[in-house]
Amino acid sequence: MTDHMLMPKPNPNDISIGKDQWITFIDVIGQQGQAVSIDHLVDPLESFWTALESNCVAGCCGIDALSLWPEDIQKASSSMDRVELLIALVALREFAVRNENKIFVSTRLNNYFHKQVLLQIIDHIQAHVMSTQIS
Template sequence: MNTKKTSKTIDIDQFLENNKEFWRDLETYCVAECCGIDAFDFSKEHIEKTVSFYNSKDVLSNIDEVILFINTNPLKLMSSSILNHCASKEKFIELFKNIKQVLLGVSI
């Protein structure tokens, strides 16, 4: 009897692609291909500095879309090749909500 479970993940890159340069500019400690999500600087200061080069309303809109997508998807695991990360829905939502909170504090 095979007791090995397979987990399915859903890719969220379709939402991150719209602002791929923003996400790449948060990639400061290393490259995602090497260190995964640990390559990114998600500090308040770095997000505020980085978003000044982009349309923050557009970035916020895409974050709202990915949060809605994750919340309405029945699968428990999400993945992103841009962030080189696979995690639970809750972890991704926490990350995106934290980024959104910072962006809402920036003059839009």
């Protein structure tokens, strides 16, 4: 995986998606009781999430365990059926968009997400899976 030499995070919980690129984390403290589980859509992508766990494991560090840098997303998806991966990501995105709740949770990813943050993560991953060259 990539050797990530980073500038300090603009905000302590922001999510690194590239050199000096971040998704701004929106705090959900006090709203966790409203969270809707996304594990039924996250769990089928187990091998993808595992391949992205380069900084730690999600069970320990949540989303921060995953390397969401473009080259790491491309590498993690290169050995997968990318059409199936994209279909699964679209299903996850559609579930979040159609759900009226603004807070989501994944036990697998060990994280609570504000809808806006979750959608940005999915969009970022989709863009880099689609840009992966078929070898």
